Amino acid sequence: MKIINYSKSMKNLVFFLTFTVLAFSCKTNQTQNSEKSHANRTEKIEKILTKINPPKISDQVILLTDLGAKGDSLTDSKPAFDKAMQLSKEKNGAKIVVPKGTYLVNGPIHFVSNTTIELQKGSKLVFGTNEMDYLPVVPTSWEGTLIYNYSPLIYAYQVENVAIIGEGSIDGMGKQGFSQWYDRQKPAQNLSREMNHNDVPVKERIFGEGSFLRPQFFQFYETKNILIEGITILNSPFWCVHFLKSENITARKVKFDSQNKNNDGFDVEYSKNVLIEDIDFNNADDNVTIKAGRDHEGRKIAVPSENIIVRNSRFKGLHAIVIGSEMSAGVQNVFVENSTFAGYCKRALYLKSNADRGGYIRDIYVNNVDFGEVEDAIFITSFYKGEGKGHETDIHNVFVDNLKVKKAEKAGIVIQGYPTKKVNNVIFTNVKIDSTQTGLSLSNTENIIFNDVVIGEEVKIPSSVQ
Numbered sequence: 001m002k003i004i005n006y007s008k009s010m011k012n013l014v015f016f017l018t019f020t021v022l023a024f025s026c027k028t029n030q031t032q033n034s035e036k037s038h039a040n041r042t043e044k045i046e047k048i049l050t051k052i053n054p055p056k057i058s059d060q061v062i063l064l065t066d067l068g069a070k071g072d073s074l075t076d077s078k079p080a081f082d083k084a085m086q087l088s089k090e091k092n093g094a095k096i097v098v099p100k101g102t103y104l105v106n107g108p109i110h111f112v113s114n115t116t117i118e119l120q121k122g123s124k125l126v127f128g129t130n131e132m133d134y135l136p137v138v139p140t141s142w143e144g145t146l147i148y149n150y151s152p153l154i155y156a157y158q159v160e161n162v163a164i165i166g167e168g169s170i171d172g173m174g175k176q177g178f179s180q181w182y183d184r185q186k187p188a189q190n191l192s193r194e195m196n197h198n199d200v201p202v203k204e205r206i207f208g209e210g211s212f213l214r215p216q217f218f219q220f221y222e223t224k225n226i227l228i229e230g231i232t233i234l235n236s237p238f239w240c241v242h243f244l245k246s247e248n249i250t251a252r253k254v255k256f257d258s259q260n261k262n263n264d265g266f267d268v269e270y271s272k273n274v275l276i277e278d279i280d281f282n283n284a285d286d287n288v289t290i291k292a293g294r295d296h297e298g299r300k301i302a303v304p305s306e307n308i309i310v311r312n313s314r315f316k317g318l319h320a321i322v323i324g325s326e327m328s329a330g331v332q333n334v335f336v337e338n339s340t341f342a343g344y345c346k347r348a349l350y351l352k353s354n355a356d357r358g359g360y361i362r363d364i365y366v367n368n369v370d371f372g373e374v375e376d377a378i379f380i381t382s383f384y385k386g387e388g389k390g391h392e393t394d395i396h397n398v399f400v401d402n403l404k405v406k407k408a409e410k411a412g413i414v415i416q417g418y419p420t421k422k423v424n425n426v427i428f429t430n431v432k433i434d435s436t437q438t439g440l441s442l443s444n445t446e447n448i449i450f451n452d453v454v455i456g457e458e459v460k461i462p463s464s465v466q
Helices: 029-039 041-049 078-091 178-184 186-197 295-301
Strands: 009-011 061-063 072-076 094-098 101-105 115-119 123-127 138-142 145-149 154-157 160-166 169-171 218-221 224-229 232-234 241-244 247-252 255-257 266-269 272-277 288-291 305-311 314-323 331-352 360-381 394-416 423-433 436-443 445-455
Touching (some): 041 305, 041 331, 115 123, 138 154, 138 218, 138 241, 288 331, 314 360, 331 394, 360 423, 394 445
Parallel strands (some): 061 094, 072 101, 101 123, 154 218, 160 224, 218 241, 232 255, 241 266, 247 272, 272 305, 288 314, 314 331, 331 360, 360 394, 394 436, 423 445
8 A cells, every 4th residue: 555645643543544546556666676675684684794793802911900000999090091002002902901890090091903992890990070181182073063072981083903892881970070061062062063064174173172062982983893792881971882984893782871961872973884782771862873974064975874783682761773863974774673672762763854964864674673662653754853954855765574562652653754855665564553642644755555554452353233
């Protein structure tokens, strides 16, 4: 069936569907191509996985405590990490081992190539809260715009073969430090966006002291061959883990407990060939967000985020899977599979853009995912925050299979296209939403297909007059 241009919400789980005359007798070429693409999902995943290989862990061991670090929560271990990184550089690679204990780190850890940090069981890194320790400014980005700003707490820039592994934890001390800047960031935030729109050279976009733009916790920028495994991430000052212009990324068995503002779990931006698996999320913001730059700069850079697999994970936080809103270079080939919920999420799948962005969102696959209570199950919008003009986003080829939601407090499925660029070719198969206020709300859409979809209580044998 083909549902077209339906603009009103459907209350009380009643469906009013408008059909084209040909919808019953034939399918468009677009639909046929979509079904063919859908059938190749497994093949696509297997092809992507051949491109993702974790870095080799060096056999050369550097014990952090041999360089003056003490796990007493008082002694500054920043000098020891700096020495360890220098030694690793001289050795052309090493594994820095952090034994049991609590290690204060007053300033950022900057990775060098071919280096692993192993946090042994019972170890914990606690970052200091003096913002001056995170200067001088470094190349980074902020909400989709490239700038110079405070160093991320753990920072890997233009390196390769880096890893953070083990059973220990890392506390960004965001609540006690940088997170307090949230209410003071607006002037610098607006300035960064103006610089983006006006094409100001990146080298002139200097923020840092006095700007109140919070640094990311982890950032991997123009980095290849990355592994994050086993660790627990706590109390981030801003985004937790940011992959920026990076590739060949593996994140597995990571645990999050980060409850400050903008504490996204993983932010994937201008990056490709990413595997995120077996993750326990507990974030005050999005669990996984896929981005690709903001507005003019994103369209100019034109490096899409692509080939991203999220699987076998437990979602808890604001939204589980988000694409956007900064996605101006485009997002494609995203696969979310075999996952469930660990608690409340506002939305299960949230695709968001507006007419300032441009770009595209396409070839998105969701398969075998369960949720408990959400506000909205699926929300796809070209009107994020009701903003924008002149750069509509092309959203098409979205496939949702085997999705179960116990309760959607407000809406089951919402799709909002743009009048001049409709959301098209979205296929739902074997979707069950047990209860909701509004079953379906579609506007500016075309070629929306439902196969075995039940929203509310399933209607079975019809009643009859006796």
